[in-house]
Amino acid sequence: DAKTTQPPSMDCAEGRAANLPCNHSTISGNEYVYWYRQIHSQGPQYIIHGLKNNETNEMASLIITEDRKSSTLILPHATLRDTAVYYCIVMGDNAGNMLTFGGGTRLMVKP
Amino acid sequence: AAGVIQSPRHLIKEKRETATLKCYPIPRHDTVYWYQQGPGQDPQFLISFYEKMQSDKGSIPDRFSAQQFSDYHSELNMSSLELGDSALYFCASSLRDRPTDTQYFGPGTRLTVL
Numbered sequence: 241d242a243k244t245t246q247p248p249s250m251d252c253a254e255g256r257a258a259n260l261p262c263n264h265s266t267i268s269g270n271e272y273v274y275w276y277r278q279i280h281s282q283g284p285q286y287i288i289h290g291l292k293n294n295e296t297n298e299m300a301s302l303i304i305t306e307d308r309k310s311s312t313l314i315l316p317h318a319t320l321r322d323t324a325v326y327y328c329i330v331m332g333d334n335a336g337n338m339l340t341f342g343g344g345t346r347l348m349v350k351p
Numbered sequence: 352a353a354g355v356i357q358s359p360r361h362l363i364k365e366k367r368e369t370a371t372l373k374c375y376p377i378p379r380h381d382t383v384y385w386y387q388q389g390p391g392q393d394p395q396f397l398i399s400f401y402e403k404m405q406s407d408k409g410s411i412p413d414r415f416s417a418q419q420f421s422d423y424h425s426e427l428n429m430s431s432l433e434l435g436d437s438a439l440y441f442c443a444s445s446l447r448d449r450p451t452d453t454q455y456f457g458p459g460t461r462l463t464v465l
Contacts, residue, residue, distance in 0.1 A: 272451055283355075283441050283456030284394060327393075331452075338384060338396035338407055339443075339454060 244328045249346040252322075258315040260345050262328030265309040270333045273304060275313045276341075277324040284327070284341070287313065318349045353378055355444050355457030363463045364432050372427040372460045376444030382406065383425040384454055385417060388439040400425055401447055432464045 245263040252258040264273065274289040288295055288302045290311070295302045301314040315322055327344040331337050356375040364370050376383050382401045386394040396409035400419035411417075414432075419425045429436060439461050443454040 274453075278394075281439060281459070281461075283443075283458050286453055286455060289451060289453065333451065337452065338399060338409060339386075339394075340396070341393035344393065 244330055244342065246326070246328055246343055246345045248343065249348070251348050251350055252315075252318045254320060254349055254351050255317055258318040258322065258347060258349070260313040260315075260326050260328075260347065261310065262313070263310045264328070264330050267308050267330050268332070271330045272333065273302065273311050274329045274331055274339070275300070275302065276327045276329065276339070277322075278327070278344075279321075279324040284339075285324075287326075318347075320349050320351065323347060323349045355442055355455055357440075357442050357457040357460050359460060360458065361461050361463075363465065365465055366432055366434060368432050368464075370429045370432060370462060372429070372440050372442075372462070374425045374427070374442030374444075374457060376423050376425070376442075377446075377455055380444035380446045380455075381423060382445045382447045382452070383419055383423070384443040384445070385411075385425070385427050386441040386443065386456075388441065388459075389435075390438070394439075394441060397427070429462075434464050437462060437464045 275287040276284040278284045290302045304311045325344040384399040385397040388394040397411040399406040403419045417427045439459045441459045443456045445454045
């Protein structure tokens with residue numbers, strides 16, 4: 241699976257949009273981009289995933305560049321409860337693949 | 352909606368003892384994954400099962416074993432516990448449905464080895 245690069249930390253003001261970038265320049269055509277987050281010591285929480293089109297659900301939006309080498313997770317109106325470590329993970333389409341967590345971005349939402 | 356259930360939530364053991372962690376997947380999910388997260392570290396994959404057969408194996412010590420039962424719940428057995436085994440252990444489940452396989456995590460078991 242392709243390696244990802246994320247900034248180690250970011251701050252965001254409460255109520256503003258949080259934009260979390262991820263680079264995955266070696267992504268293959270059949271690999272998906274997944275986002276999970278982990279709120280302090282809780283189980284990782286699935287947020288969203290996509291292949292090449294932009295995706296939106298009740299939690300967030302995922303914007304994937306046309307060349308698929310990077311993506312951005314957008315939390316439209318960040319709240320204090322969104323403070324967490326956010327992981328961008330690239331995974332192939334072989335169902336059953338394990339998740340490889342690496343680094344992630346520690347997002348701090350401030351009042 | 353029903354989530355992944357893990358028990359116990361907290362476990363304290365002495366060195367060289369054994370421990371058994373249990374995982375009950377989301378109903379109708381057929382795949383179970385185990386992850387270990389040491390203090391200050393990212394979760395690391397240990398092992399997974401699909402339809403009661405071992406599917407993939409990660410950095411799981413030989414002292415650990417796991418299985419998935421006919422009702423799809425899974426147990427992680429840990430023997431000869433060492434101080435370094437102190438960690439959070441997460442179980443995740445998924446419904447294997449190509450091309451993607453979204454995993455949903457339980458709350459974890461915090462194991463402390465004294």
